[in-house]
Amino acid sequence: MATRLRPANKKCTVIGGSGFLGQHMVEHLVGKGYTVNVFDIRKGFDNNKVQFFLGDLCRKEDLLPALEGVMVVFHCASPAPSSNNRELFYAVNYIGTKVVIEACKEAGVQKLVLTSSASVVFEGTDIKDGSEDLPYAKKPIDYYTETKILQEKEVLSANNPEGPFLTVAIRPHGIFGPRDPQLVPILVQAAKSGKMKFVIGDGKNLVDFTYVENVVHGHILAAEQLQRDSPLCGKALHITNDEPIPFWVFMSRILIGLGYEAPKYRIPYWLAYYLAFLLSLVLMLLRPFLIINPTFTPMRVALAGTFHYYSCERAKKLMGYKPPVSLREAIEKTVESYPHLRRTA
């Protein structure tokens, strides 16, 4: 196994460090004795142990000051997946990532760890224990995923041990945990407005949900073990909780934990998908007059009604990954962290 980073090499930058995953990354890195720079378009929190650099990753001149003397860059910035802004996804995830690579090389950064997504291979049909060797989706489920594919390809092909500039992509799936602005808040909002009554499909489809601290652990392991001649160089690695769970069991545990009822009726998958598709067409036609962001989108129905879980054998074998937090503990910690979303009478 490769040697760990020496203290002198422990200066890093977290691009997207104000976001959900980014903030957890920063806390763990500081706890492990790293000197941490945060680069983001917004300041998401206060911490006098880290240095903030505010700017747009699409601008090299904004990035360069945040990369001075830095050995490792973690790139976990992206526009929110629920956004409809195609131009923004392309500009930030694809063009912006090329700028990140250029800036890293210019600043002498030696390692780039990208937060990719396991969804880069998902086309809306079942994936069971999928490995990293599955081909990229030819028809990605949305534009966010299309640009995550372009981004990952850029980062992995930039790997150049001679540089040395070493790259690796971490592919988590369904990240959840304290302070997540997406999964639990959207679920609770849907429950509050009476929309969480139906299980889509037969409820048996297994999905990976990954606790944020396990995702952080996977990133830090990869950074520390990314060395010239390491088998991690230029590779993508799934990082999951390694405990796939039926989608609706997971959702029900969160809902019940927060005092809401679990969905109890069934709707066939194809019916839910076509209803969501029809709704999205109607809302598209209405867009010049009225903007509504629906809870049920074809993409969410596909995520809720199909099997999609991934093998993390490669991460186990190549870097000794083992999720530190079990799913049971992760759900408990998550539920406890949202007292403000708990049902009141």
Ligand SMILES: NC(=O)C1=CN([C@@H]2O[C@H](COP(=O)(O)OP(=O)(O)OC[C@H]3O[C@@H](n4cnc5c(N)ncnc54)[C@H](O)[C@@H]3O)[C@@H](O)[C@H]2O)C=CC1
């Ligand atoms: N949340 C999830 O379930 C999953 C997320 N991912 C990936 O993990 C990464 C982190 O996601 P989250 O923390 O959930 O998202 P987030 O939205 O909480 O954080 C993203 C951060 O990127 C920043 N950002 C966006 N555009 C920027 C720009 N042009 N310049 C500088 N900073 C910019 C935002 O201000 C935000 O702080 C993303 O790359 C996402 O694609 C992958 C798999 C699953």
Ligand SMILES: CC(C)CCC[C@@H](C)[C@H]1CC[C@H]2C3=C(CC[C@]12C)[C@@]1(C)CCC(=O)C[C@@H]1CC3
């Ligand atoms: C209303 C319900 C049908 C579902 C509510 C929960 C959803 C908001 C989440 C369930 C699976 C999640 C997920 C993502 C976002 C939030 C969910 C759709 C991602 C799309 C986030 C970005 C990725 O890279 C992939 C994720 C897959 C799972």
